[in-house]
Amino acid sequence: MPVEAPKIVVEPPGPKAREIIEKDEQLIMQSFSRWYPLVVEEAQGAIVRDVDGNIYIDMNSGLAVVNAGHRNKQVVEAIKKQVEKLIHYSLTDFYYEEAVRGAENLLSISPIKEGKVFYTNSGAESIEGVLKIARGYFNNSRPYVIAFLGAFHGRTYGAMSLTASKPVQRKGFSPLVPGIIHVPYPYPYRCPFKAETPEECGDAVIGFMEEWIFGKMVDPSEVSLVIAEPIQGEGGYIVPPDNFFPKLRKLTEKHGILLASDEVQAGFGRTGKWFGIMHWNVEPDLIATAKGIANGLPLGAVIGKKSIMTLPRGSHANTFGGNPVSLAAMNAVIDFMKKERILERVEKLGEEVKKYFKDLASEAKLIGDVRGKGFMIGVELVKDHDTKKPAKEEMVEIMMRSFKKGVLVIGAGVSTLRIAPPLTIEEELLWKALEIIGSTIKEVSRS
Ligand SMILES: Cc1ncc(COP(=O)(O)O)c(C=O)c1O
CATH class of the missing domain: 3.90.1150.10 (Aspartate Aminotransferase, domain 1)
Structure with missing residues (x-):
């Protein structure tokens, strides 16, 4: 060119x-x-x-996808090599080594220390996986999920029900998935609580969850999951204050609630860390990733703590997740990013x-x-x-x-x-x- x-x-x-x-x-x-x-x-x-x-x-990378550059040479070579060997064999029903190697590679860059992986085909599908894994983990004894106003998590029913960035994305599709509560996101430039400083805004959101949601609406023992983007994407590229994620982690831990980081847009190096939440040294329980993971080939993943990735056999699967060609691209992306710093x-x-x-x-x-x-x-x-x-x-x-x-x-x-x-x-x-x-x-x- x-x-x-x-x-x-x-x-x-x-x-x-x-x-x-x-x-x-x-x-x-x-x-x-x-x-x-x-x-x-x-x-x-x-x-x-x-x-x-x-x-x-x-200046948009095909919507925050081609992080390693369009037609990255190393990625293209890896794709070609894999295409000559194996294009598809359903991981849902059988095994192949590329999936295992990919998971080792993903976990090596993840903030989740002891983890397991579930492959998907898109961001929304990763979010659906997070929802099912969290509710399934508690055997549906904790039906509530907390998400944030301004969040974008995707277009499928579960993901759309968590999304709250533009009314048009939800209009006409009710009833949505029940049990989802939205709370304000700490948006320092337009803090919904009119706080004076970013940190006060972070504190106000945590305080609102404790006092108004857990104090007046839902007992925290009925909440399975809090899901947040580390930096809100579609909602306006909103960076939360530095105190927010550490405090959110503490709050969720206090009540035994799982914390998921939606890294679909902020992940895979986009923010200068492998995953956005790593800016605050917080270990979430679950991560949803997609977009940049395979530099343009369809692939996503849920990464979760081993103790949480426990859905029983037959309860969650897909045909194309963990496609070997997409995985070859992902492995090449990780290698390339590491090598080129x-x-x-x-x-x-x-x-x-x-x-x-x-x-x-x-x-x-x-x-x-x-x-x-x-x-x-x-x-x-x-x-x-x-x-x-x-x-x-x-x-x-x-x-x-x-x-x-x-x-x-x-x-x-x-x-x-x-x-x-x-x-x-x-x-x-x-x-x-x-x-x-x-x-x-x-x-x-x-x-
Ligand atoms: C943070 C976030 N989550 C989920 C999604 C949905 O991903 P997909 O479009 O691959 O379903 C997006 C897409 O923009 C996103 O930015």
């Missing part, structure tokens, strides 16, 4: 893109959100080419990116808050710094103008730009993309 990027040769969507979009609208159910009319033909590293020959810099790179560069946007805030009045870890960075846009009214239309305008200039950046929450390039992006490309996004934010701030 050519290296000159970005390069716009025809205003997107070009003629070929328009033709494909028209057919897509006729043939494919249009229930997706879809950000802008990008029709992808080819991608390599952090560069994407559309069907009309436009070249873009990818990707986590250290991302932790360091992420700080520089945050500084760039924080400095830019003095010239671009739309920037209300900059937050994140590694390459999971949110730039929240507001119309007014005092009222913090979300600058939703402006966010869409910045996203669209950046797209037309050759940078693929998307939103999260109501008005947050998410900066989530492949973890391998060349520094030159990264800064080119940031300059384009930055100058576009300034342009729209002035208008």
Whole structure:
């Protein structure tokens, strides 16, 4: 692929893109959100080419998936080698070594010290697994589950019932899975408890759970699981205060409740650690992972403490989970990230990116808050710094103008730009993309 990027040769969507979009609208159910009319033909590293020959810099990694870069060489080689050997043989019914090797590899990077793995095909399926494992572990004697407002856990019934980031994701689908209670997430920039500092916001959420949920609504002995994203993704790239997860861990331990970390978006190196919750040295009982795990091949996993991964034979399974080709890709991703010291790179560069946007805030009045870890960075846009009214239309305008200039950046929450390039992006490309996004934010701030 050519290296000159970005390069716009025809205003997107070009003629070929328009033709494909028209057919897509006729043939494919249009229930997706879809950000802008990008029709992808080819991608390599952090560069994407559309069907009309436009070249873009990818600042969303195909939705936080290709962490090791599009068509990472090592991953492609591993896939090819595996395809020549074994493509499928249902792990539900039989055995193969790739599954065992993959589990050893996954556990080696997991914060769960003594664990077991259950393979899935997607993030939502990992979440379904977490729900069943937790309720099953207590033999359904603890029917309640606590999740957080602003959370996104997926679209299947269990995952959707835990999700609370946009009403449209749940509207029209009731009755949802019963027994799920939502509580506020500590969102320091917009703390629902009007706390003065991030730590006070964290304390207020823990206090609310103790005093109002356990004190007035549900006895904690009936709660099996608390599930949280270490950094809320779709909800707006929201980083909780440092005291939150350690205190949540203490609270769940006190009541014998399992704690699950939804690492579907924040996991696999995205935040500069293998799993997001590792930023706070907390060992959860369960982890849900997917997205970046196999760099674009469908794969997910639940990692859980051995003592908890106890669903009986026949009670939970799938046909494709732990596909050997996807596992070969996952093993190559882990090897590659370790060898190239990707986590250290991302932790360091992420700080520089945050500084760039924080400095830019003095010239671009739309920037209300900059937050994140590694390459999971949110730039929240507001119309007014005092009222913090979300600058939703402006966010869409910045996203669209950046797209037309050759940078693929998307939103999260109501008005947050998410900066989530492949973890391998060349520094030159990264800064080119940031300059384009930055100058576009300034342009729209002035208008
Ligand atoms: C935190 C989180 N959990 C779960 C999911 C659902 O994953 P999938 O789309 O693979 O079902 C997502 C997807 O964006 C996610 O960000």
